[in-house]
Amino acid sequence: MFECTRPGIRRRGAAGWEVAHQKPWELRVQSKLRAGRPPVEPPEYMIVGLDEHGLAAVLTYRELDGPAQVELAIGAVALRCRGKGGGYADEMLEEGLDRIAERAYNEGIDVIHLSTLVHESNRASHSLCRRLQMRHTGMFSETLQQWTAVLYLGEEQS
Numbered sequence: 116m117f118e119c120t121r122p123g124i125r126r127r128g129a130a131g132w133e134v135a136h137q138k139p140w141e142l143r144v145q146s147k148l149r150a151g152r153p154p155v156e157p158p159e160y161m162i163v164g165l166d167e168h169g170l171a172a173v174l175t176y177r178e179l180d181g182p183a184q185v186e187l188a189i190g191a192v193a194l195r196c197r198g199k200g201g202g203y204a205d206e207m208l209e210e211g212l213d214r215i216a217e218r219a220y221n222e223g224i225d226v227i228h229l230s231t232l233v234h235e236s237n238r239a240s241h242s243l244c245r246r247l248q249m250r251h252t253g254m255f256s257e258t259l260q261q262w263t264a265v266l267y268l269g270e271e272q273s
Contacts, residue, residue, distance in 0.1 A: 140234035
């Protein structure tokens, strides 16, 4: 079973049982991935990365307005692959961007608007977004940041 975070701790609260977690965004991502039932169909897409132990990374994205507007939905790396310098997250996102660009190119689109939502405490994803030239462009909600980028497939834009 894919594991991208440690288990939460079940606690009895005023409203009943709840799960406490140091990184709640990771727990939500893992729950969404486990609840998903591949294969997905357009406008939804999923890329999986495998290693000798099985599922190592997952990226899901969706086209909001065909291939010209794409939301990166979920990116996750298995716990066993983290912090080892393997670059799983970067590789998975680069593979996703290559596929997004190829689809847009095949449809005659030369400008792609990318967006993603990142929890304000998710420093690893902030760094990944910056490495991919994405910019934090505002708050989507109280805890979710909006990150965006524009990809030009034709000539370099200034």
